[in-house]
Amino acid sequence: MYTHIVQPGETLYTIANDFRIDLTTLLTANQLHPSSQLLIGQTIDIPTLPDPQSISYSIHVSLNQHTLSLYHNGQLVQQYPIAVGKMLTQTPTGTYVIINKAPNPGGPFGVMWMSLSKQHYGIHGTNDPSSIGRSVSHGCIRMYNQDVTQLAATIPIGTPVTISP
Numbered sequence: 519m520y521t522h523i524v525q526p527g528e529t530l531y532t533i534a535n536d537f538r539i540d541l542t543t544l545l546t547a548n549q550l551h552p553s554s555q556l557l558i559g560q561t562i563d564i565p566t567l568p569d570p571q572s573i574s575y576s577i578h579v580s581l582n583q584h585t586l587s588l589y590h591n592g593q594l595v596q597q598y599p600i601a602v603g604k605m606l607t608q609t610p611t612g613t614y615v616i617i618n619k620a621p622n623p624g625g626p627f628g629v630m631w632m633s634l635s636k637q638h639y640g641i642h643g644t645n646d647p648s649s650i651g652r653s654v655s656h657g658c659i660r661m662y663n664q665d666v667t668q669l670a671a672t673i674p675i676g677t678p679v680t681i682s683p
Contacts, residue, residue: 519547519563519564519565519567519568519569520563520564520567520568520569520570520615520676521561521562521563521564522537522561522562522563522564522635523559523560523561523562524556524557524558524559524560524561524562525558526558528556529556530544530545530550530552530554530556530562532637533562535637536635536636536637537564537566537567537617537635538566538617538618538633538637539564539565539566543565543566544562544564544565547563547564547565548562548563566617567615567617567675567676568674568675568676570615570676570678572676573674573676573677573678574590574591575588575589575590575672575673575674575677576588576589576592576677576678576679576680577589577616577641577673577677577678577679577680578679578680578682579600579602579609579659579679579680579681579682580682580683581602581603581608581609581611581653581681581682581683582683584599584600584601584602584650584651584652584653585597585598585599585600586598586600586641586659586661586669588669588672588673596668596669598661598662598665598669599650599651599661599662599665600650600651600659600660600661601644601649601650601651601652601653601654601655601659601660601661602653602655602657602659602660603653603655603656603657603658604653604654604655604656605653607655607656607657608657609639609655609657609658609659609681610636610639610657610681611681611682611683612636612680612681613678613679613680613681614634614635614636614639614678614679614681615634615635615676615677615678615679616632616633616634616635616641616673616674616675616676616677616679617633617634617635617675617676618632618633618675619631619632619633619670619675620632620633621670623642625645626644626645626646627642627643627644627645628642628643628644628645628660628661628663628666629643629663629666629667630642630643630663630666630667630670631643632666632669632670634679638657639657639658640658640659641658641659641661641666641669641679642658642659642660642661642666643660643661643662643663643666643667644660644661644662644663647662647663650662659681
């Protein structure tokens with residue numbers, strides 16, 4: 519089971535939303551009450567995600583370099599060009615996990631959407647390949663459709679994603 523560490527400003531409700539799980543499920547898994555106070559640094563179990571120790575893949579995103587690097591057992595196996603958020607809608611930095619995958623989401627999301635554990639953010643394809651390599655998105659990480667298809671077929675749900683400047 520994945521364990522989340524409470525960050526400043528988070529509540530049980532925002533954590534449930536970020537991980538797209540029912541609040542009751544979150545409360546039950548952690549033996550908490552809806553009025554429970556959270557402390558920064560407190561651990562919260564996310565029962566819908568696997569133990570990160572069981573996942574051999576990780577993703578590192580460099581916003582400045584416009585790259586997404588895929589690692590397997592700590593070894594770089596692939597690096598992809600990406601588009602990231604523009605100045606007014608920057609891609610959030612931090613460590614997240616892939617919580618779901620949705621093929622063919624339609625519109626500007628290309629052929630695949632993979633949600634991050636931060637609501638409204640994800641890694642997805644694009645209907646505008648010329649945007650790759652630039653800072654033009656609303657905060658998501660855009661990839662070429664063939665690249666995001668390959669990535670989604672490789673990584674499991676629960677894969678950690680670290681986004682840095």
